[in-house]
Amino acid sequence: MTFLLAGLGAGLAPQARSSCHSGARRWVQGREKTGRAGRCARCGAATSPTDRAGVAGIGPSRAEADGMGLVSRLRRSRAARAGRRVPEADEAHLRAWAAAHRGVEMFVEPRTTVTDTTAVMVAADGSWTRRRVGGPEGARRLARSLRLPVYDVQIVGYPQRMRDHDARERVLRERRRREDLER
Numbered sequence: 001m002t003f004l005l006a007g008l009g010a011g012l013a014p015q016a017r018s019s020c021h022s023g024a025r026r027w028v029q030g031r032e033k034t035g036r037a038g039r040c041a042r043c044g045a046a047t048s049p050t051d052r053a054g055v056a057g058i059g060p061s062r063a064e065a066d067g068m069g070l071v072s073r074l075r076r077s078r079a080a081r082a083g084r085r086v087p088e089a090d091e092a093h094l095r096a097w098a099a100a101h102r103g104v105e106m107f108v109e110p111r112t113t114v115t116d117t118t119a120v121m122v123a124a125d126g127s128w129t130r131r132r133v134g135g136p137e138g139a140r141r142l143a144r145s146l147r148l149p150v151y152d153v154q155i156v157g158y159p160q161r162m163r164d165h166d167a168r169e170r171v172l173r174e175r176r177r178r179e180d181l182e183r
Contacts, residue, residue: 090131091142097121097129098146106146107153108139119143120153126165 098104103124111117115132119139122128133139136152143150 087132090133093129094119094121094131094133094142095146098148101125101127104146104148105159106139106143106148106150107156107158108133108136108150109153111135120158120162121148122159122162124161126159126161126163126168128162128165 098121101121101123104121107120107122109118109120109130117133117135117139118130119133119142120128120130133142140150
């Protein structure tokens, strides 16, 4: 790290980042060894000793200490994905729905940037429900425990009975809406 040498005098300590001017490198008045707060040379704002952590080997930067750095975020998200499980409420709903309907099949939808991996259960009459599952393996485990056939929706697509059911429901909703307007 390169520090400005002009103005180096008694009581001046280098600081890579101050809380008020994060991008600029400047000298801060204060004592590093005692851990006392100093003042920003640019605006005079008070700085805490933790603002100076990470300066020339003094310790970890604030981002590293708080686990807020980019690497920490990536490490955290990767660990969270690895241990993904079916949320209890979603699993309970899927189990209850499968028990209440006959001829149920499970279709696994892939994870996207917006949603986690989901499972769509489709009954024999075309009615369906969709809930999050803990990844493709979590969906297969759930389907195995419920003794349901499981399909990858990217390979086989959605069943025609599901689309027919949605079309019937759309017609019925439109009829109800028109009846409500006539009253």
